[in-house]
Amino acid sequence: MTAPEVDADVRYGGAAGERPRIGHVLVSSGLLSNRELAAILDAQRDGPRRRLGQIALDLGYVDEEQLADVLAEFFGLPTIDLATAELDVALARQVPRRVAERTQTLVVRQLRPGVLLVATADPGDVVALDDIRAYTGATVLQLAVTTPTAILRRIRDIWGVLEETTSLDAVVEPERTEDPVAEARIDDTPIVRLATGLLVEAVHSAASDIHVEPQPDGLRVRYRVDGMLRDVARVPRTSSAALISRLKISAGLDIAERRLPQDGRLRFHADGVAVDARVSTLPGIHGEKLVIRLLPTGEVAELDSLGLDADQLAVLRSAAHAPQGLIVFTGPTGSGKTHTLYSLLREISVPERNVVTLEDPVEIQFPGITQVQINERTGLDFARGLRAILRQDPDVILVGEIRDTETAELAVRAALTGHLVLTTLHTLDAAAAVTRLVDMGVAPFLVASSLTAVIAQRLVRRPCPRCVEDAAPDSGMLAALGDHDWSGARFVAGVGCHHCGGTGYQGRTGIFEVLAVDAMVRAVLRRSGDEETIRATAIEAGMTTLRAAALRAVRTGVTTVEEVLRVCPPA
Numbered sequence: 304m305t306a307p308e309v310d311a312d313v314r315y316g317g318a319a320g321e322r323p324r325i326g327h328v329l330v331s332s333g334l335l336s337n338r339e340l341a342a343i344l345d346a347q348r349d350g351p352r353r354r355l356g357q358i359a360l361d362l363g364y365v366d367e368e369q370l371a372d373v374l375a376e377f378f379g380l381p382t383i384d385l386a387t388a389e390l391d392v393a394l395a396r397q398v399p400r401r402v403a404e405r406t407q408t409l410v411v412r413q414l415r416p417g418v419l420l421v422a423t424a425d426p427g428d429v430v431a432l433d434d435i436r437a438y439t440g441a442t443v444l445q446l447a448v449t450t451p452t453a454i455l456r457r458i459r460d461i462w463g464v465l466e467e468t469t470s471l472d473a474v475v476e477p478e479r480t481e482d483p484v485a486e487a488r489i490d491d492t493p494i495v496r497l498a499t500g501l502l503v504e505a506v507h508s509a510a511s512d513i514h515v516e517p518q519p520d521g522l523r524v525r526y527r528v529d530g531m532l533r534d535v536a537r538v539p540r541t542s543s544a545a546l547i548s549r550l551k552i553s554a555g556l557d558i559a560e561r562r563l564p565q566d567g568r569l570r571f572h573a574d575g576v577a578v579d580a581r582v583s584t585l586p587g588i589h590g591e592k593l594v595i596r597l598l599p600t601g602e603v604a605e606l607d608s609l610g611l612d613a614d615q616l617a618v619l620r621s622a623a624h625a626p627q628g629l630i631v632f633t634g635p636t637g638s639g640k641t642h643t644l645y646s647l648l649r650e651i652s653v654p655e656r657n658v659v660t661l662e663d664p665v666e667i668q669f670p671g672i673t674q675v676q677i678n679e680r681t682g683l684d685f686a687r688g689l690r691a692i693l694r695q696d697p698d699v700i701l702v703g704e705i706r707d708t709e710t711a712e713l714a715v716r717a718a719l720t721g722h723l724v725l726t727t728l729h730t731l732d733a734a735a736a737v738t739r740l741v742d743m744g745v746a747p748f749l750v751a752s753s754l755t756a757v758i759a760q761r762l763v764r765r766p767c768p769r770c771v772e773d774a775a776p777d778s779g780m781l782a783a784l785g786d787h788d789w790s791g792a793r794f795v796a797g798v799g800c801h802h803c804g805g806t807g808y809q810g811r812t813g814i815f816e817v818l819a820v821d822a823m824v825r826a827v828l829r830r831s832g833d834e835e836t837i838r839a840t841a842i843e844a845g846m847t848t849l850r851a852a853a854l855r856a857v858r859t860g861v862t863t864v865e866e867v868l869r870v871c872p873p874a
Contacts, residue, residue, distance in 0.1 A: 325355050328377050334365050354425065367450035371424070375448040378426045383447035385409070385422055385457045386802070387769070392461055394419070398438045400462045406431030407451050409458065410439060417442040424451040459504060494542065498549045499571065501536070502580070502595070506573040508535075508804070511597060515547065517590035522546060529764045529811050530637055533804060547591055554582035562586055569595075576600055581664065598666050599642075606646045609639075610813035610861075615847070618756055618819045623651050626698075628755035629718035633728045633736040639762045639813050640727045641666060641703075647725065648672075648701060660701035661688040677703070685710045693717060702726040708744040715745050718753040732849055733757040733818035734838035737828065751820075751828035759816040759849055761870045763862040766795050767803035776864040783868055784854065793860040812861060814852040814871070819844070 326343070329335040335343070343358045356374060359365045365373070375382045391412040395403075403409055407424035408431050414420050419441040425431065426446050435444060501524060505513050510526035522538035538546055551558050554567030567582045581596040606616065622630050630647075632640040645667055652658050652672055660669075663677035663685075673695075675688055685702060686709040692700055693713075704727050705711045718724045730736045736757045740750045774796035781789070797807025818824070818841045827840050842848065847855075853867045 325373070325377050328373050329356075329359060329365070332373060332376075334369055334373065335359065339364050354427065357425075367424075367452055371448050371450050374426055378446075378448070380426055381447050383411070383422050383449050385411075385449050385453045388422070390457065390461075394439070395461055398435060400458060402434055402438065403458055404455065406434060407454050408432075408435055409454050410435065411447070414445060418445060419443075420445050420447065422447050422449045422454060422457075424449060424454055456507070459507060494545045494549055497538070497542075498546060498553070502571050502578070503573045504535070505595075505597060506576075506578055506600075509810075513593075513595040513597070515550065515593040515595070517543065517547075517587055517592060519589055528804065529806075529808055530762060531764075531806070533806070543590065547593060550582065550593055550595070551584065551591075554580075556582065556584065561591055598664075603645045603649045603667060604642070606643075606650050609643055609646060609815075611815050611817070612847070612852075614845070615758075615815050615817040618817045619647065619758060620650075622756035622819075623647055623723070625723065625755060627718055627721050627723055629715060629724045629726070629753045630755060631726055631728055631736050631740075631757045632760070633730045633733065633739075633757060634760045635729060635731075637762070638760050639811075640760065643758065643760060643813065644701065644725060644727065645669075648699075651699060651723075656698040657696055658699040658701070659692045659695060659697045660703070661685060661692060662701070662703040686713060689713045689717070693722075697722055699723045699725070704728070705740075705743070711740055711743045711745050712749075715740070715749050715753045719749070724753075730759070732838070733759040733816050733846075734834045734841065737818070737820075737824075737837050738834045741828075741831075747828050747831050751825040754820045754828075756820060757818040759818075760813050761849060761853070762811040762813055763853065763856060763866045763870050764808035765810045765812055765861065766863060767797040767800060767807055767809040769802045769809070770798045770800040770807065771795050772798055774863075780864045780868060783873055784857070784864065785873065787854060789858070792858040794857070794864065795860040796863050796865075808866070812856075814849060814856055816847065816849040816852065818846055 326335070326340045330337060330340055339359075339362075343355055343362065343364070346358050346362070356365075356370050360367065360370055371382055374380070388411055391410070394413060395410045398408075398410055406428060409422045411420040411422050419435070419439060421432075421435055421444045423431070423446055426448055432444055435441065501513060501515075505526050508526050508528055510528050512527040514525040514527070514532065516523045516525065521540040522543045523534065524536040524538065525532045526535050548558050550569075551565075551567070553571075554569040556565045556567045563586065565584045568579065569582055570577055570579050572578065578600055579598045581598065583594045583596075585592045585594075606619070611619065619630075622628055632644055634640050648658070648660075648669065652669065654671070658672040660672065660674045661677065662674060665674045665676050668674065675683075675692070677683060677685060677688065685704065685706060689700070689702060689710060690713065700717060700722055702710065702714055702724065705714060714724050714726055728736045728739055730739050736759065737750065737754065740754070741747050772795065774794055776794045797803060797809075799805040799807045803809040821844060823840050823844055824837060827836050832840075850871055853871045856862045857864055857867050
């Protein structure tokens with residue numbers, strides 16, 4: 304449908320005689336009752352400048368998508384999906400960000416000389432349309448309706464976090480006091496907005512961490528997205544101290560202490576959802592560096608959605624539903640062990656079981672289970688906590704990490720005395736985790752008797768679904784994967800778009816190696832078998848190695864050759 308050209312005064316919900324018209328569309332479409340319409344009209348009398356549709360939205364009678372569809376019908380306009388629309392960024396930026404946000408409009412592209420396609424959440428706002436004409440010089444605007452949220456998301460894509468107001472150089476006076484306490488008392492709206500914007504934008508970008516790093520000329524801000532750091536902003540030197548202090552205040556840290564590392568926590572809201580974060584400071588030669596770890600929000604993923612194949616799921620579920628035993632998740636930091644652990648915990652946490660966790664830190668709060676936070680300053684470490692839990696009549700015990708011999712021995716003995724124990728280690732593969740327990744001082748026969756399954760894993764990035772294409776891999780990279788038959792393989796790559804920040808990747812999935820500790824593996828362990836023998840025995844019994852799982856992910860287009868070489872390089 305071609306968007307109608309708009310060069311006339313089009314309003315809705317403005318003059319009293321027009322109010323029932325948009326209301327009639329809402330009622331006739333079944334979105335409003337007559338009583339709800341009457342309530343909206345009453346509210347509009349108290350604030351005559353408020354539009355009827357916006358009041359319906361504010362009162363929760365309709366959602367943004369429904370209102371956009373009704374407005375499109377009312378004005379005879381098409382709707383537009385800004386997530387997929389081809390957008391001329393340079394043209395869009397001709398309208399200042401503050402104007403685009405205030406008017407809920409966004410220039411999409413030029414259709415022909417003097418004619419622009421404009422996305423709007425309020426097609427009746429003729430003043431906004433006049434602003435667009437003034438900034439762009441367009442004579443005719445063709446409108447398409449979308450939601451306010453969709454517009455704000457694309458605004459963030461186009462302008463980023465920092466360009467919200469005038470230059471940040473004006474936020475802090477060039478000559479500042481050397482008193483750190485006085486420096487920290489900065490409640491200027493731009494600094495508050497900048498700090499909040501960095502946090503909220505990190506959530507929108509699906510970042511796991513925010514790095515705020517001092518440089519000679521100011522601060523560099525980077526987000527870790529899908530395991531990789533990317534630059535997102537630069538903060539001028541004149542604003543650096545104010546931003547660091549604002550974030551430290553929010554985390555409850557000592558703003559006068561700049562010589563020692565500190566740890567704190569903060570909470571903020573993004574799109575109405577509370578987000579918890581851990582904050583760590585580190586003194587550097589150019590100032591304090593902050594790393595903010597965003598803790599997971601929302602529902603824990605189901606076990607079936609993580610990337611385990613049917614055989615691996617069967618082994619894991621069999622071990623997890625047994626009355627006792629030790630299940631170990633292993634892999635380097637950032638490989639997704641905790642996420643998988645939580646997904647399994649979600650599945651086995653039932654009212655008939657007393658589930659207790661010992662974590663450092665508690666990342667996700669589960670209803671119906673007891674979660675204990677490690678606090679080594681007070682003497683509550685993993686070993687002491689585990690001894691206390693064993694006196695609490697537990698059925699399932701989650702030990703966040705085995706760090707020492709005492710904890711390892713306690714975990715093994717708990718698994719031998721009628722408890723299901725879940726824990727993590729840091730090893731390269733599943734066989735190495737088995738021998739790690741022995742190396743930590745646990746007798747091989749105890750490991751053989753208690754251990755039921757070991758899950759090694761990595762996270763690989765997925766090609767961005769918006770820009771993924773079939774792609775012939777580089778012959779050198781393909782050779783680096785080894786001599787394999789690639790007939791029938793589908794090689795893919797993301798070319799990069801605004802959805803993935805130009806990286807070509809969006810989201811991650813797991814690749815897994817699940818070692819079932821069966822009679823053959825136990826026999827090898829009791830003979831004090833080494834890592835290679837354990838691995839060979841498990842493979843002979845049907846275990847899919849991490850390498851094989853990674854190659855399968857490449858073959859099926861789940862990830863790329865480059866990503867597998869990065870995450871699982873050749874031995």
